[in-house]
Amino acid sequence: MLALNNLIQNEMMKLLAKKRLVIIGIIVGILVLMFTYAQFKQVEEQQKKLGTVDWRAALQQQIIDTQNRLSSNRMLDEWREQLEVGLKQQQYYLDNDINPSEPGAATFTRMFLENAIDLFIPLLIMIVASDLVSSENSQGTIKLLLTRPVKRWKILMSKYVTLLLSVSIIVAMTALLSYLLSGLVFGYQGWAAPVITGFELNGSDVDVSQVRLVEQWKFLMMDLGLVWLVAVVIGTLSFMLSVLVRSTPAGMGIMLAALISGAILNNMVSSWESAKYFFMVNLKLTTYISGSAPPIEGMTLLSSVITLLVWWLLALIVSFTAFTRKDVY
Amino acid sequence: MKQVTLSVKDLKKKIGDREIIKGIDFELKEGEVFGFLGPNGAGKTTTIRMLVGLIKPSSGSIKICGYDVRKDFTKAMQHMGCIVENPELYPFLSGWDNLLHFARMLPNVGKQRITEVVELVGLQARIHDKVKTYSLGMRQRLGIAQAMLNSPKLLILDEPTNGLDPAGIREMRQFIRKLAEEEGMSVLVSSHLLGEIQQLCDRVAIIKSGEIIQTDTVESLLATQERILWRVEPLQKGVEILGGFTEVIVDQTYIITAYDELETPEWNAALNRAGVKVHEMNRKLPGLEELFLQVTGGGGAGIE
The missing domain is CATH 3.40.50.300 (P-loop containing nucleotide triphosphate hydrolases)
Structure with missing residues (x-):
């Protein structure tokens, strides 16, 4: 019996030779620098406008802005709901004298991850996942792989383990790079800053009875866990497409279309309830712990995680069945 | 074994x-x-x-x-x-x-x-x-x-x-x-x-x-397709005589017949008896190419 780790070693060798992880690192680096600069500019602008560095004044100003927007009656219901929820949370932060965006690299990293979870991270994962199998097809090397004295499922398993490893590396790298690079501007503090979690939403009512304070590093760990979960699910789905579709661009295109449609649906499906079973409207897991309204009423962290896991499992089953059975021409 | x-x-x-x-x-x-x-x-x-x-x-x-x-x-x-x-x-x-x-x-x-x-x-x-x-x-x-x-x-x-x-x-x-x-x-x-x-x-x-x-x-494989080339004079008479024994193909001044270890000398004797001069008898192994075209019926595989 041949050990699986030999095969995984092979896959890692190919992955590293293709320099995919380096490219991903560069993309993340550039984006983090851009956002850091944007954030820096925004803070500067706000301070100029308000004439103070006090975050309370800034928050107060945000609350007033939101109220003004709410008083306009030409607004979609679901937008109004979201804003109302946001408003109540901002008020809660202000009442309890907690800065929701404590300056520092830790806060930046948290914000960055929360915003990257449904599109940016999945895109990075796709760079690796979508050609893991289909590139062997297009190079023709699949014929060599499958004529070795190794069972087909083992070959695919080694590729899947490699995918899990690279997903973990990518998530860790994204977090690390955004901490290190943004820290240059904002400073490396903020690990212990309090973050509020546990807002319960019933329609537009915010239930604050479960609210508690969590140190930011703990919150960041939770965020990272959720980002990792989403990344694994997206990775597995791209992996399945890579098995099913011979051409890498086609597989990537399908996945991209799904992700973008998810981003669009998120803004408009509140009345289409069964859309909550699509994986792509369930990607913003971090919003559940930071407490903004889900795209469809009745969605919870648990329901979203279960939906994603079902998709994950199906993708895995399809991948292995197709790969072990198909004829290679 | x-x-x-x-x-x-x-x-x-x-x-x-x-x-x-x-x-x-x-x-x-x-x-x-x-x-x-x-x-x-x-x-x-x-x-x-x-x-x-x-x-x-x-x-x-x-x-x-x-x-x-x-x-x-x-x-x-x-x-x-x-x-x-x-x-x-x-x-x-x-x-x-x-x-x-x-x-x-x-x-x-x-x-x-x-x-x-x-x-x-x-x-x-x-x-x-x-x-x-x-x-x-x-x-x-x-x-x-x-x-x-x-x-x-x-x-x-x-x-x-x-x-x-x-x-x-x-x-x-x-x-x-x-x-x-x-x-x-x-x-x-x-x-x-x-x-x-x-x-x-x-x-x-x-x-x-x-x-x-x-x-x-x-x-x-090639032997089954072996041919013999004859150059005889007069050509027409040769074709008649050889045609009595086997299939003949006339290619310009040559007559082409199949080669048969036992029969071919007999054919030659018959030609001699009839007074046909045999200038040349040339055994020819076909290239695999000819063989291939013969058995596969030429061309590529027809699209069914």
Whole structure:
């Protein structure tokens, strides 16, 4: 019996030779620098406008802005709901004298991850996942792989383990790079800053009875866990497409279309309830712990995680069945 | 008795309702170079892909050194090395890393064996360069090296000389003969290049529309199609006399008939008796090419 780790070693060798992880690192680096600069500019602008560095004044100003927007009656219901929820949370932060965006690299990293979870991270994962199998097809090397004295499922398993490893590396790298690079501007503090979690939403009512304070590093760990979960699910789905579709661009295109449609649906499906079973409207897991309204009423962290896991499992089953059975021409 | 390294029995492949391979049988013995000859679309590639486990046959059995490819896949594959179509290797890895990659997929193949196969194909000088910088001939050699890693009993080469220059083709031919004669390896070679097969193979199977039409040694295949060319005077009378014995074809000043060990001298005597002068009797072995066109009915495989 041949050990699986030999095969995984092979896959890692190919992955590293293709320099995919380096490219991903560069993309993340550039984006983090851009956002850091944007954030820096925004803070500067706000301070100029308000004439103070006090975050309370800034928050107060945000609350007033939101109220003004709410008083306009030409607004979609679901937008109004979201804003109302946001408003109540901002008020809660202000009442309890907690800065929701404590300056520092830790806060930046948290914000960055929360915003990257449904599109940016999945895109990075796709760079690796979508050609893991289909590139062997297009190079023709699949014929060599499958004529070795190794069972087909083992070959695919080694590729899947490699995918899990690279997903973990990518998530860790994204977090690390955004901490290190943004820290240059904002400073490396903020690990212990309090973050509020546990807002319960019933329609537009915010239930604050479960609210508690969590140190930011703990919150960041939770965020990272959720980002990792989403990344694994997206990775597995791209992996399945890579098995099913011979051409890498086609597989990537399908996945991209799904992700973008998810981003669009998120803004408009509140009345289409069964859309909550699509994986792509369930990607913003971090919003559940930071407490903004889900795209469809009745969605919870648990329901979203279960939906994603079902998709994950199906993708895995399809991948292995197709790969072990198909004829290679 | 030499060991049978590959035995194929009643191999069939259906796609939908269409039977592409309609029951193929053959055997390969140790030290034998076996040619698989057929026009494009005859089913050579499909058959070879079934042999190496890439395509699942609809029915029939394939045994490599006694191990069934479907039931005992890993054991069967340990005794086989193959290049299916072009030797596609990872262009972004060095030749050495490619070999390392495939060695890791085999039991008990270490660095020492890699060094051996590199020497065998003579790639020492460039082995640490990236494969994308290799010429086609070098890739072909690396492909062979890769197929030799597990010291196989059976080597399957699909169109091994595709894209090689004449020197490369000759080198490849010598290399394959050496493997068969010195190492006792069985080699299955598929090709549509007839001259290639004629010079390289001990036995040939001619395949057309998913069936083997003929299997035999190259010599006896050709012998059945042997012709004799006559130059006689007067031509017309010669045609009449020879036409009485067998089918004749008149080609300018020559009469062409089949060659028959026993009959031909009699025909000659008959010509002499009738006073026809026989200037020339020329036995002619057809090229494999003519034979091939005859048995496959010319052209490619018709699209059914």
